[in-house]
Amino acid sequence: MTHLRRACTGMALCAVAATGCAKGSAGESGATQLxxxxxxxxxxxxxxxxxxxxxxxxxxxxxxxxxxGVYLVDVGEGKAAAPRFLAGGRQAAWAPGGDxxxxxxxxxxxxxAADGGEPSAVTDSxxxxxxxxxxxxxxxxxxYSTASGSQDIWLAKLEGGAPRQLTRKAMSEDDPRFTPSxxxxxxxxxxxSNQADYWSDxxxxxxxxxxxxRQLSHALMASSTPVWSPDGREVALMGTAKNEYWYQDLAYLxxxxxxxxxxxTVDMQVWASDDEFHNDIFWSGDGSRIYFPYMQRGDxxxxxxxxxxxxxxxxxxxxxxxRSFDASEGASLLSFVRSTPDSGxxxxxxxxxxxxxxxxxxxxxxxxDLVEPREVSxxxxxxxxxxxFLYLPPGVQKGEACPALxxxxxxxxxxxxxxxxxxxxxxxxxxxxxxxxxYRGGSGFGRKFQDLAIEDWLNGQAKDPGAAADYLRTLSFxxxxxxxxxxxxGGMQSMAAITRTPGKFDAAVPMRGIYSEALTxxxxxxxxxxxxKTGHGGLPDQRPDIYEKTNTLDRFDRIQTPLLIMHGExxxxxxxxxxxxxxxxxxxxxxxxEAHSYPGEGHGFHKIEDYVDMYGRLTKFFEEHLGRCAAxx
Numbered sequence: 001m002t003h004l005r006r007a008c009t010g011m012a013l014c015a016v017a018a019t020g021c022a023k024g025s026a027g028e029s030g031a032t033q034l035x036x037x038x039x040x041x042x043x044x045x046x047x048x049x050x051x052x053x054x055x056x057x058x059x060x061x062x063x064x065x066x067x068x069g070v071y072l073v074d075v076g077e078g079k080a081a082a083p084r085f086l087a088g089g090r091q092a093a094w095a096p097g098g099d100x101x102x103x104x105x106x107x108x109x110x111x112x113a114a115d116g117g118e119p120s121a122v123t124d125s126x127x128x129x130x131x132x133x134x135x136x137x138x139x140x141x142x143x144y145s146t147a148s149g150s151q152d153i154w155l156a157k158l159e160g161g162a163p164r165q166l167t168r169k170a171m172s173e174d175d176p177r178f179t180p181s182x183x184x185x186x187x188x189x190x191x192x193s194n195q196a197d198y199w200s201d202x203x204x205x206x207x208x209x210x211x212x213x214r215q216l217s218h219a220l221m222a223s224s225t226p227v228w229s230p231d232g233r234e235v236a237l238m239g240t241a242k243n244e245y246w247y248q249d250l251a252y253l254x255x256x257x258x259x260x261x262x263x264x265t266v267d268m269q270v271w272a273s274d275d276e277f278h279n280d281i282f283w284s285g286d287g288s289r290i291y292f293p294y295m296q297r298g299d300x301x302x303x304x305x306x307x308x309x310x311x312x313x314x315x316x317x318x319x320x321x322x323r324s325f326d327a328s329e330g331a332s333l334l335s336f337v338r339s340t341p342d343s344g345x346x347x348x349x350x351x352x353x354x355x356x357x358x359x360x361x362x363x364x365x366x367x368x369d370l371v372e373p374r375e376v377s378x379x380x381x382x383x384x385x386x387x388x389f390l391y392l393p394p395g396v397q398k399g400e401a402c403p404a405l406x407x408x409x410x411x412x413x414x415x416x417x418x419x420x421x422x423x424x425x426x427x428x429x430x431x432x433x434x435x436x437x438x439y440r441g442g443s444g445f446g447r448k449f450q451d452l453a454i455e456d457w458l459n460g461q462a463k464d465p466g467a468a469a470d471y472l473r474t475l476s477f478x479x480x481x482x483x484x485x486x487x488x489x490g491g492m493q494s495m496a497a498i499t500r501t502p503g504k505f506d507a508a509v510p511m512r513g514i515y516s517e518a519l520t521x522x523x524x525x526x527x528x529x530x531x532x533k534t535g536h537g538g539l540p541d542q543r544p545d546i547y548e549k550t551n552t553l554d555r556f557d558r559i560q561t562p563l564l565i566m567h568g569e570x571x572x573x574x575x576x577x578x579x580x581x582x583x584x585x586x587x588x589x590x591x592x593x594e595a596h597s598y599p600g601e602g603h604g605f606h607k608i609e610d611y612v613d614m615y616g617r618l619t620k621f622f623e624e625h626l627g628r629c630a631a632x633x
Contacts, residue, residue, distance in 0.1 A: 031368040034429055036612045036619075038365070039422050043068070045344035045364025046337050048091075048324040051075070052098045052114070055328030058335065059092035059101050060347055062363045070103050072114065075333070075349050075360050083361065087112050087119050091131060095138045102132040102141055109143055109156060122156045123163055131179040135186050142166070142180035142189055146173050153180050153191060153206065167206055167213065169195055174525040174572070177277045179225045183232050188258070190216070190226040190235050199530060200242065203235065203256060216256055217263050219243075223251050223274040229287045229307070234258070236266075236281060236290055236307070238274045245454055246534040248413035249273040249295055249443030253281065255307060267309035270294050273443065276411060278323055283307070284352070285330030291315065293325055293336075297375075297387060297444050298418040302336060302350075316350060316357050321419025327352075339420040342370045369394070370425050373418075373436070378471035380440075381463045387438040387445075388468060389416060391428040392477070395629030401479040403626035404472040406465050406505075407436040408497070410488030412457070412535070415444040423615065430619055431629045433478055435471070439464035439493065455537050457517075457550040458496035465493060466501030481626040483507040485618060488574060488603065491565075492552070495582075498563075499555035507625035509564045509618045512603060514574045515582050516553040518544070523575035556585045563593035564621045566614050568601030594621065 032038050043063030050059045057074050064071050064083055070092045071083035086092075089105035094114075102111050102122070107129055112119035123129065128146030135142070141156045145163075151171035156163040170193045171178075178192040186208065193204045196215055203217040203226050216235070224238040235258055238251040251274050253266035273279060273295040281292040287307065294303045294312075299319030305312035315334065323345075324337040332352050339345045344364020348357040373389040380386050395402050407424060409416040416436045424434045438444060441453025441461050453461045469482040484505045486494045491513025498508050514520060517532050518540040524532065533539055536546045548554075563586065567579035579597055586593045596617060598610045605611050 031366045034367040034369070034422065034426050036426065036615050037608075038367070039426055040608045040611045042365040043363070044420070045339070046324075046347050046361050047345065049326065049335060049337055049347045050092050050094060050324075051326050051328045051333060051335050051349075052094055053096060053329040054098055055333035057098075057114075058347060058349075058360070059086065059094065060361060060363070061090055061092065062361070064363065070101065072101075073347065073361055075335070075347075077358070083363070084116075086114075086116070089119075093132045093134060093141075095134050096136055097138060100138070102134065104129055104132065109141060111141075111158060122158060126154075126163070128173075128176065130176055133180045133182060135182055136184060137186055142182065144176065144180070149173060151176055153189060155208070166208070166211055167191070167193070170204070171195075172198075172526040175527055177527070178222070181226050181228060181235075183228050183258075184230060185232055190228065190258075192222045192226070194526075198526075199533070201239075203237065205258060216258060216261065217254070219263060220252075220254050221246060223248070223277055224280055226256070227280065227282060229283050230285060231287055232258075234287075234307070236283065238272045238279070238281060238292070245451065246413075246530070247271075247443075247447060247450060248276060248411065249415065250447055250450060253290055253292060253305065255290075266290065266305055266307065268305045268312040270303065270312050271447075272303075273300065275323060276414060280325055282325070282327045282331060285332065291325070291327065291331065291334065293322060295415060295417070295444050298389070298415050298438065300338075300417070302334060315354070318348075318357055319418055321345075321417040339364075341372050341418065341420060341425075344420050364420075367422070367425070369429060371428060373421075373424070376435075378437075378468055380467040382460070384440065386440070386464050386467065388471075389418070389421075389424075389436045391424045391434040391436070393428045393431045393433060393629060395431055396433070396477045398629075399632060400629040401477055401632045402431055402433050402629035403481040403483070403622065404433040404435065404469075404475075404478045405622065405626075406468045406472070406482065406484045406497075407434055408439060408465055408484065408486035408490040408493040409436065409442070410486065410490045411442075412453070412489035412492075412531075413441060413443060413450060415442045426615075427619065427622075430623075432483075432622065432626075433472065433475070435468055437464060437468050453535075455535070455543075455546050455549075457535050458492060458552060459500065459549055462493055462496035462500040465497040466504040469501075469504040476632075479627060479630065481506045483509070483622050483626050485509040485511070485622075486513075487511040488513065491574065495565075496550075496552045498561040499552055499558045502558045502560045505561045507564075507622055508561045509566070509621060511566045511614065511618075512568060512571060512574050513565075513578060515578045516551050518547040518551065519553070519581060520575045520577045523572065523577050525572040528573045528575075553581055553585055556582075556589055556591065559586075559589075559591050562621075562625050563591065564617060565593065565595050566597065566617065568598045568603065568605060568610075570600055570602045573603035 089103035300322035491510040494510040
């Protein structure tokens with residue numbers, strides 16, 4: 001899951017019309033028409049990137065000329081060589097000398113020379129192989145596998161031999177979030193484990209030679225992989241306090257003492273953004289500073305703060321959606337993957353000394369007729385103003401009035417980002433005014449804003465979409481018809497909005513949502529259970545009053561809106577039981593609805609054809625119930 005102050009992202013400025021800046025016109029050479037098929041099958045550019053130790057190159061994951069896989073790209077100034085295919089795989093990791101790259105392909109771990117050649121298998125087939133990390137001397141790979149029935153760390157010698165299991169029951173089998181982190185001397189690995197308590201993400205240490213483990217942190221809930229300082233005396237990571245709300249994207253920076261066991265937060269005036277555990281932090285070469293990502297109002301930038309605490313300052317000032325942050329050895333060069341409304345995900349680099357980030361890759365497709373969304377605010381039910389990103393269709397430029405849609409993002413505590421949001425771009429091109437909103441409880445606006453949803457999920461929070469519908473109906477280019485859609489927590493919000501604000505919407509498409517947290521809680525995976533438990537302040541039998549407040553299923557009698565609900569049948573984050581309960585209840589109540597489920601699909605779909613089908617059904621449903629753009633009288 002914008003800003004006129006930075007309209008038409010790029011080096012040049014352009015005039016901003018009432019409908020925003022059009023990007024990549026249909027007649028532009030090389031631009032691809034945006035269809036559901038091209039949206040999901042063309043690739044999204046660079047999905048991740050890792051700098052070589054010397055900072056001269058990067059291993060990127062992308063869908064290039066040889067298909068999806070790992071490619072090498074030169075990041076030197078003025079270099080324009082096309083990325084070179086290295087291997088078909090994912091999760092690339094550099095050897096310390098920069099001469100080899102490890103990666104995962106299928107259910108095996110592989111290594112290939114950086115200058116090319118045939119990859120060699122490091123392991124036989126093992127279940128759940130992921131996240132390789134080279135030892136400092138380059139002789140051994142640490143990696144995760146579920147061969148033990150848990151997420152455990154294994155060691156594989158590159159010279160050969162069977163892998164050695166290093167940890168025992170380190171993490172639940174269904175929770176593959178973190179990466180092993182070697183100490184600089186190669187004697188210890190820091191990792192995240194729930195071994196002490198099912199509900200806790202603690203930092204642990206394991207001794208390589210003996211396999212002896214010990215718990216390092218006790219008061220924090222980890223939200224990123226721990227990273228060692230260059231001298232090995234400290235470990236840093238993002239996290240939240242166990243005695244506070246589980247703030248996502250508004251984390252503290254923690255610094256831990258492996259020898260004395262102390263843990264402290266880095267005092268600074270902002271927070272760090274883990275992006276649902278996808279982002280990492282890193283140290284400066286001398287260990288004096290920590291670099292971290294931070295997101296505000298839908299825009300990411302890279303920041304830096306003294307490791308001892310102090311004033312945090314921005315390293316970049318470009319915004320957009322960012323991920324895959326990395327640094328060369330010594331952090332002389334910094335990198336990240338970034339997208340904007342008119343550009344897919346690409347690798348950028350910036351020297352540690354500062355300057356303008358430089359785009360290195362051009363791997364994402366250019367789609368025609370993309371628009372720069374307008375950043376707006378609208379007044380909600382209690383007087384608060386809520387941020388929104390407004391996408392306007394071509395019909396508005398012709399003076400037509402068009403149907404409108406409210407998009408509610410997933411994640412709940414996260415934000416809709418100012419990046420390449422192609423679903424909203426596509427729906428705008430199909431003739432819908434789309435308003436993507438950052439409702440209360442999300443990140444990017446400080447902790448007091450996020451606190452508004454604590455133990456009040458889907459109540460006051462779900463009235464923000466209703467207020468967005470009211471705002472849309474005040475616009476002269478909206479025909480008065482408004483729909484709502486979203487996936488995951490956005491599916492929950494969509495269903496909650498039509499029960500908490502009945503009559504505000506003319507059609508709704510909730511996807512992959514939870515409609516009764518209490519009834520479907522037992523079917524969730526670990527991360528989903530933690531999220532639900534934290535948001536409600538306890539388990540269903542401990543806080544029945546809070547779970548009743550968030551229960552949407554029991555409010556289905558209030559629905560006045562035609563519905564299309566869709567779900568993956570193998571979903572364990574938002575269990576498929578929610579879909580079955582919803583269909584049964586809607587039938588009992590005689591409500592007008594359509595429903596479609598997808599066999600074998602989890603919370604995130606794997607098949608392109610299923611994504612195309614789902615959003616094709618969504619588009620057709622809204623066209624049938626909301627109409628199309630038409631000339632105003």
